Structure formats: C-alpha cells, structure tokens
Amino acid sequence: MNIVKKIKTLLKEAELYHSQGLMYEAIAKYNDATELIQKNEQLKNKQNLLEGISKKINVLNKDISKIELAPKKPEVSENIQDLIKKMYAFSPDMDEGAKALEGAVALAKFGQFKRAISDFNELLKRDSTRVDAAKNILRCHMALFSIDEAISQYEKWLLDDIFNPDHLNKIYIFFESLLNNEGVEKTLPKTKEQVDKVKVAVSSENDQVQISEPKDAGLEKSETVSEGEVESEAGSEDVLDVNSIGISVDSGPQKGHVYEFKVRFQLGKVVSLLIPSRDKDVIENFKIGSEIHDVQYYSNVGLFKGSGLVSAVKEITIGPLRGDYCVDIEVMVH
Amino acid sequence: MAILNLKKRQIECKIVYYGPGRCGKTTNMEHIYKSYKKQVTGEMISIDTEGDRTLFFDFLPMGLGEIKGFDVRVQVYTVPGQVQYRSTRKCVLKGVDGVIFVADSLAVRREKNMLSLKDLQHNLKEYGINIFKIPLVMQHNKRDLAGEGLPIMAVEQMERDLNRQLKVPSFPASAISGQGVGATLKECLKLTLISLKREMKLGQ
Numbered sequence: 001m002n003i004v005k006k007i008k009t010l011l012k013e014a015e016l017y018h019s020q021g022l023m024y025e026a027i028a029k030y031n032d033a034t035e036l037i038q039k040n041e042q043l044k045n046k047q048n049l050l051e052g053i054s055k056k057i058n059v060l061n062k063d064i065s066k067i068e069l070a071p072k073k074p075e076v077s078e079n080i081q082d083l084i085k086k087m088y089a090f091s092p093d094m095d096e097g098a099k100a101l102e103g104a105v106a107l108a109k110f111g112q113f114k115r116a117i118s119d120f121n122e123l124l125k126r127d128s129t130r131v132d133a134a135k136n137i138l139r140c141h142m143a144l145f146s147i148d149e150a151i152s153q154y155e156k157w158l159l160d161d162i163f164n165p166d167h168l169n170k171i172y173i174f175f176e177s178l179l180n181n182e183g184v185e186k187t188l189p190k191t192k193e194q195v196d197k198v199k200v201a202v203s204s205e206n207d208q209v210q211i212s213e214p215k216d217a218g219l220e221k222s223e224t225v226s227e228g229e230v231e232s233e234a235g236s237e238d239v240l241d242v243n244s245i246g247i248s249v250d251s252g253p254q255k256g257h258v259y260e261f262k263v264r265f266q267l268g269k270v271v272s273l274l275i276p277s278r279d280k281d282v283i284e285n286f287k288i289g290s291e292i293h294d295v296q297y298y299s300n301v302g303l304f305k306g307s308g309l310v311s312a313v314k315e316i317t318i319g320p321l322r323g324d325y326c327v328d329i330e331v332m333v334h
Numbered sequence: 335m336a337i338l339n340l341k342k343r344q345i346e347c348k349i350v351y352y353g354p355g356r357c358g359k360t361t362n363m364e365h366i367y368k369s370y371k372k373q374v375t376g377e378m379i380s381i382d383t384e385g386d387r388t389l390f391f392d393f394l395p396m397g398l399g400e401i402k403g404f405d406v407r408v409q410v411y412t413v414p415g416q417v418q419y420r421s422t423r424k425c426v427l428k429g430v431d432g433v434i435f436v437a438d439s440l441a442v443r444r445e446k447n448m449l450s451l452k453d454l455q456h457n458l459k460e461y462g463i464n465i466f467k468i469p470l471v472m473q474h475n476k477r478d479l480a481g482e483g484l485p486i487m488a489v490e491q492m493e494r495d496l497n498r499q500l501k502v503p504s505f506p507a508s509a510i511s512g513q514g515v516g517a518t519l520k521e522c523l524k525l526t527l528i529s530l531k532r533e534m535k536l537g538q
Contacts, residue, residue: 009483016484017442020476021356021385025442067385072418076381076390083379083393088428109425110390274462321462322533 003040007033007049014056023064030057073111081107081115097129105136113140124162131167135174147184150175158189174241177299242271242331245308246296249285269331270311271297277323286310286327297331306333336431336530338404346407347526348429349519352454353436354446355387355415358475361509362436363392363412366519369512373397375407388414391426398523408523415450424457432469432526433458434518436509437496439476441485444495451496469525470502473518478508 014029030053037049076084085103104119117140123133134157141150154175157163163171172190179186246260259282261273275283285292292308312328336347351359360380367378376395383389391411398406413423435454437447455465480486487495489506497504503521507514 013484016479016482020440020479021387022440022442023385025440028442063385067383067387070383074383074389080379080381080390084390087426106425110422276462324462 003036003043007036010036011053018056018060023060023067027057027060030060075112075114076110078115081112084110084112085119095128097123097126101129101132101136104133108136108140108143111143113144116140130163131170134163134167134171138171138175138178142178142182147179147182151186151188155189158191242266242297242299244298245271245273245329246298247282247285247292247308248294249282264326270328271308271331273327273329274321275325275327277325280325283313283325283327286313286325288313291332292329295329295331297333304333306331308332336533338534342405343403344405344407345401345530346409347431347530349408349410349432349434349522349526350427350430351392351410351412351434351436352423352427352450353415353475354438354443354450355417357415357436357438357443357447357450358509359412359415359436360386360388360392362434362473362475362507362515362518363394363410365509365512365515366396366410367394369516370396387416388412389419390414390422398527401527406527410519417449420453420457423453424460427457428461430458430461430463430468431530432471432522434471434473434522435496436473436475437492439474439486439492440479441487444487447492448495466500469522469529470500471518471522471525472497472500472502472504473507473514474504475507475509475514477506477513478511 010029010033014026014033017023017026017029034050034053037043037046037053040046043049084106088102088106100119101123104116104123107113107116107119117137120133120137120140123129124137126133137153138150141147141153154171157171158168169190172188176188179188242263244260244262246258248258259279261275263271264274265272288310290310292310295306295308297304297306308329309332310327311330312326314326316322316324316326336345338345351362353359360382363378367374373396374394375397379393381388381390381392391413394410396408396410398408400406411426413419413426433454435451437451458465458468474489474492476486489504493504503525505514505518505521507518509515
C-alpha cells in the first residue's frame, strides 16, 4: 500500500472510531498517521495535514475531558429514583420496613444521597429500622463530604429522645469507626450531658473572648472509647458490623478445622451466613439453639472473639444458590 | 432471583445486558424497544451522561404473556460498561436471572471484551452465582463494521477468546441495524425460563 493510501486509511479508521465513541482508539490512529506523515519528507501539504490532525486530536481530548469531568453520580429525576428503589426492594419475604430500608440503601449506592437521607429519616420512625437508618444517614452525610453535618446530626440525636441509650451507643461505635476510617480525628460525645458540656464550654469561651486549646472538645479522656476498648464495647449489647466470621469445629471428623464465612447481612446481634453446599459437613455442627464456641468475628475495626447461638438453619431450595444453606447466628461476646 | 407471586400468578425475572463500554448494549435495548412494541409494557428509561455513555443503567419492562397460567414479566437492564462504574454494574446485577454478554467485534476492543467477561464472572461470584450455571448468551456485535473498512475479529477468534470454556449460545449481530438482536434476546429468555421452570419444580 502506498504511503498516501496508508495515511488515508488511518484517518478514516480514526474518524470511524470517533463516531463509535472510542476516543482513545481514534487518537491512537491519528498518532499513527502523524508519525507516518512526519517520516515522509516528500509528502505534499505535510504541514497542513499535521495541523488538521492536531486539531482533530484536540477535539477528541476535549471530548474525553468532558466525559471525565462529568459528575459520576448526579442526582436523577424522582421517577428514576423510584425505579432504583423498586429494583432493590423486591424480596417477598421482607416486611415493609426492611423493603423501604433496602430501597433507601440502593438510592445511596447510586449516589442519590439527598433523597436517601430523606427516606432514612422516615425510617427513623420505625423501631425495626431506626438504628440502621441512623447509621446510613451518617454514611450519606459523610459521602456528601459534609462531615460537620454528620457530627451535628449525631449530636442532635444525643439531645433528642428518639433513641434509647443502647441505640445511641451502637450509633456512637459505628460513627466513631466511620470517622476513623475516613481519617477524621474527632472525639465524639457519648451522652446528652457531654454535648451540653461542650456547648457550655463553647459559649463561655465566646463570652470571655478567650482563646483556648480545643484539643479534646471539653471531654475527659476516660469518657471516650479508644480503639482498644472497642472489643469490650462489643461485649455488651452492641455488636459492631461484622464482615466475616471464623468458626473452629470442636467435635466430629472436622474437629480443629477452621471455616471462614462471609456475613451476608446483619440485623443487630444476628449475623446471617451463606454456607456453600460444598461445606455441608460443617452444617451438622449448626443445630438450632446450640452454642458454637470459639468464634472469631471480623469487623472493620478489628477482630473480636466470642461464641454464637445458632438461631436459624435453612436450606436454599430455589435459585442459583440452591443447595447452599442460610444460617443465622446470634453474636455472643463474653 | 425471579419473583414468584402465587397470589397474582405472576413471575418477574431480570435479564441484564453486560459488556465493555461502547459495545452496543443500549443500542440493543433501543432496537428491542422500537421493534417489540407488543411485548414492551412500559417506557424505556435511559440514564446516560456526556458522550451518550450509560451512567447507571437502562431499563425496559416487557411482558411475555402467560406461561402455564403465570403472567411472565421481564425486566431488561443494561449496565454501564466503562471500567470506573464497577460498583454500579455490581448493583445492577443483583437478583439477575439471565445475562446477555455483548462483545465488541472491533479488533481494537479484544482485550476490553475479555476484561469485561472476567468482571462479569467476578461480580456474579460476589452474589454467589456461578457464570457456568446462570443462563448466559453471547452476542458478537458490530459485525457490520467490516463493511466500513474497520478491522474486526473473526467469529471463530471471538469464540476462542470468550466462549471456549463457557460454550454458551452465541449470535453475530449488528445492533444498529437490528440484525441478531431479537435472536439473542429470545435465546436468553428461553434459557432463563427453562432454568426458572427447573428451579420451580425442584422447589416444590
């Protein structure tokens, strides 16, 4: 193929790739053409050709920038948000609260944080979803980069009467771990009194127009939970979000073998595991009501040990997971 | 997983078009929307961004009529193909019953096809679904571009690259003209319904 024909072919390919939306492939072809033109001294209109190609590459680069700078998860219309919710709240076994919670979580996953926060706020009214909704509201605020908003929301809850102390403690542990993961150093108040104390300190600072070290937000060290204390916190009614668990079999032919399972979901103290059919042997150790000793619980914060009470064992009979088992275990930390 | 409503005698299942960015998933769906009006039961919803790239998903509701006294409804989705939307693709795959993998026949997209298929396998696995077990159909799209002078891969090569182990039904197609689009969807629906029927029998 002569050189002119080769260049023409490359330019045509570049145009076609561009029309297909394949920007990088188009640029590659234009670059190949440029190289070929530059190498060939005898080519007529060489400079004009190179300038023309350079303009085309500029246009492509602008298109690429537009695409890359476009918001990754923009707010979409209410109709589409409703569809997103519907997509995820479809399990017939779920109650209304759980469905609504799943729908709101889906909205958050698709970056529809404002609507998600509004839906989670509605779910604060239900006992069954209150704590999960609160955790997700904090998550949404954090995702919107309004850490201050999240903290002020948390402090407002401490002052309100929506949550009981047990719930507040759960939210506290969750929020502290969320802030730690984001690298935010902030000592959170744990009780209403501590929030009041901070407010009084701030107001008296303002009255006296004095500059003081805002190191610990007026909290005493003993009142905060350090990372080392998380384990003992988890030992009370509060259970951290568990990602996976390790179980040591203590009897039968599998004695001593450690199995690790991912947690599918968690509701308070109860974690739900999916046990593949290939691990059928281990199912025999799970009798409803029986206690499993020596369980390792892996959370985002770290590992904590304890035992577990088997509350449900169900074989999945339909769907792609047919033959696998769903096992619910109540976390017990001594 | 398909939703079975015994009270309303309804089966609702979910088909997802998967594949690399710009391979023609939305074009497939647009053709279905235009050409299968009888089966389409609502509006097609597209959420796209700059450069007509699918942002979250496209959605098309369809009805297949009655099968053994059950009203069969199908929700067809596409995923965003661009690499950076991995988490969205995973979200859209939740509860999937059947998958159509749209591969791009352009030779320059060979690697993207393979990466996307691996991504599909990985995302299915996260939901506990085995790619070898789920109803899956492959489409070799953009066959028409050979006529435009662009280098495209031979079907045999694409089969070797993508379907050597899976051995699923595959169709050459040109979504822009509609060729092969209906055949691909019909095959996927057939496999999905067979699979659902088998599951329902076993579940009884």
